[in-house]
Amino acid sequence: QAHERLFRPGAARRIVQQRLAAVLLTREALHRQGQQVKVYKGQRRMAIDRVLLTPRGIPADPSLPWNLVPGFSPPQNTTTRTSSPPSPAMQRALTRENDSLVEIDDRDAAYVTLLDTRSRTVVAVDSRSRIERILAAQQGNPAIVVLPNPRTTLSAPHLQDVIAQSRHPWRRLHLFCLYQASHNRDAATLYPFRIMAEDPELADLRTDLGQALPHRATLTGEDHDHAVLPTSCTILLTTHATLIQSAIRITAQRIIIDDTDALVGRIAEHAAVRVSNDELQRVCRAEPDTLASIGDLITTIVTHLRPHPAYRERIPLDQICRLDLGRKLITALEHVHPLDAVVANRLQTLFADSTRIPNAPGVLHAQWLEVQRDAHGGIATWAVCGVSTDIATLFRQRLWEPYRQHIVCGPALRLSVEHHFLERALGVPTRLPFDHDVQPIRQLLVPTPEALPPLGFLNRDGWAKAAARRGRRHQCLRHGD
Numbered sequence: 001q002a003h004e005r006l007f008r009p010g011a012a013r014r015i016v017q018q019r020l021a022a023v024l025l026t027r028e029a030l031h032r033q034g035q036q037v038k039v040y041k042g043q044r045r046m047a048i049d050r051v052l053l054t055p056r057g058i059p060a061d062p063s064l065p066w067n068l069v070p071g072f073s074p075p076q077n078t079t080t081r082t083s084s085p086p087s088p089a090m091q092r093a094l095t096r097e098n099d100s101l102v103e104i105d106d107r108d109a110a111y112v113t114l115l116d117t118r119s120r121t122v123v124a125v126d127s128r129s130r131i132e133r134i135l136a137a138q139q140g141n142p143a144i145v146v147l148p149n150p151r152t153t154l155s156a157p158h159l160q161d162v163i164a165q166s167r168h169p170w171r172r173l174h175l176f177c178l179y180q181a182s183h184n185r186d187a188a189t190l191y192p193f194r195i196m197a198e199d200p201e202l203a204d205l206r207t208d209l210g211q212a213l214p215h216r217a218t219l220t221g222e223d224h225d226h227a228v229l230p231t232s233c234t235i236l237l238t239t240h241a242t243l244i245q246s247a248i249r250i251t252a253q254r255i256i257i258d259d260t261d262a263l264v265g266r267i268a269e270h271a272a273v274r275v276s277n278d279e280l281q282r283v284c285r286a287e288p289d290t291l292a293s294i295g296d297l298i299t300t301i302v303t304h305l306r307p308h309p310a311y312r313e314r315i316p317l318d319q320i321c322r323l324d325l326g327r328k329l330i331t332a333l334e335h336v337h338p339l340d341a342v343v344a345n346r347l348q349t350l351f352a353d354s355t356r357i358p359n360a361p362g363v364l365h366a367q368w369l370e371v372q373r374d375a376h377g378g379i380a381t382w383a384v385c386g387v388s389t390d391i392a393t394l395f396r397q398r399l400w401e402p403y404r405q406h407i408v409c410g411p412a413l414r415l416s417v418e419h420h421f422l423e424r425a426l427g428v429p430t431r432l433p434f435d436h437d438v439q440p441i442r443q444l445l446v447p448t449p450e451a452l453p454p455l456g457f458l459n460r461d462g463w464a465k466a467a468a469r470r471g472r473r474h475q476c477l478r479h480g481d
Helices: 002-006 013-031 043-056 088-094 110-114 128-137 156-165 169-181 200-210 221-225 240-245 260-271 277-282 288-305 317-321 324-334 341-353 391-399 414-418 421-426 460-479
Strands: 100-103 121-125 144-146 235-239 254-257 273-276 312-316 364-373 379-389 405-410 434-436
Touching (some): 088 434, 128 235, 260 379, 273 277, 273 341, 277 379, 288 324, 312 317, 317 324
Parallel strands (some): 144 235
Antiparallel strands (some): 273 379, 364 379
16 A cells, blocks of 8 residues: 555656655665665665665665565555444354354454454455455554465565566666565565556566566465464454465464355355466466467457457357367467466366366356456456366365354345355355344335336446436435435
8 A cells, every 4th residue: 555655657756666665675674673785886875875774874785685585574554544343243253152144344344353362363355455444444463464365475586586687776676675565475465566557667567576476376485484474463364365275274263254245256266277368478488479369369259259348358268169269279378388287287177178067066167268458448468267166165175174163244144144045155054143233224226227227338328327317316305405
């Protein structure tokens, strides 16, 4: 969040970035407790030496190597907010030692303050933005830590190679500061991956940081050794996706599965196997011309199957495999050189699974091509995805069996519990004790088709204007205007 607030386009960008790097370098100097910090000769060295290093008695030595510390790092937030009161229903659930289902109205997850710090608790939510709301409300709590996503965890050795190969001194300092400022070395917390603007400098930073991402979706080597969390961290915040995709075993007594209503609809997406254009470029080092030709084939296929483009499209792979262009795409992907063996096996499995029907009951079987467009209508990113697994078994293995106590909560659980939807979708037993917060009565306005025509691709603007007029008229009637 500090990066997003400080990064602004325009003429003042360089000054803002220099101040940001100075702040991060100061924190790094204090974090290393007097160890020498590498700076540059010339005007920047004189400025940093005079403002940051000399007052703290730290000698400046430009010959020192870039030593990245891959260990644990606490969250750093500059935004603060006043948290709402904790959920009363959650307060009652935390006093019990058995499993429970709770419908709560607690956007900031203020119940985190009520957790017993003598035992470790995992709090799993739907999105990174929800975690940031919790961190902003619980700033300064030393017991809180955010688990990094294994797919976006920066590798210290890889980033050191990127820094060593960079020709620009300022870019080296920038990458160094970004790594040290990232929370638990998760690249997803840094502004180059949070601000998807069409800016050349942002794109270059994303490319450099992307080269330091792991070649496998697990932590390995040195980064795996430093993935052990301090014993003082007893509240582990994480997203559903990180918990499902991570291969690291987490030791905790309790898990709170928040935003369960969202998890039901997205657990298959979190569990999906993916091969993206970014992975082909980063891991396989595919030639730009090869990736461009594959991108042209995908553009032609998407235009043929989806004549009315949307910002994000998902096309079943079996539809693509029946086309001549689809077979050309499969051949082009298989002949990417050099193709990593793991990536090649993943691609082969995805296309083979798209033409078969699973025999096992209860298995969710789906394979698709996912594309995302840019501001000009072209395809910005694409990925071949697929999932073929029993969702209830996956949920039980990753989010249920490793923990002794389970609290399943969310803002809309009552209907799911009454109609046994959670039990059918995730295998959560609905016979568990159920509690809920008293929420204000809400009105649902369902206009007739004559009053508000159905939404379609060709009448999106007209539908939006009609919906706004209808909402305004309803608001005036409520207030007697």
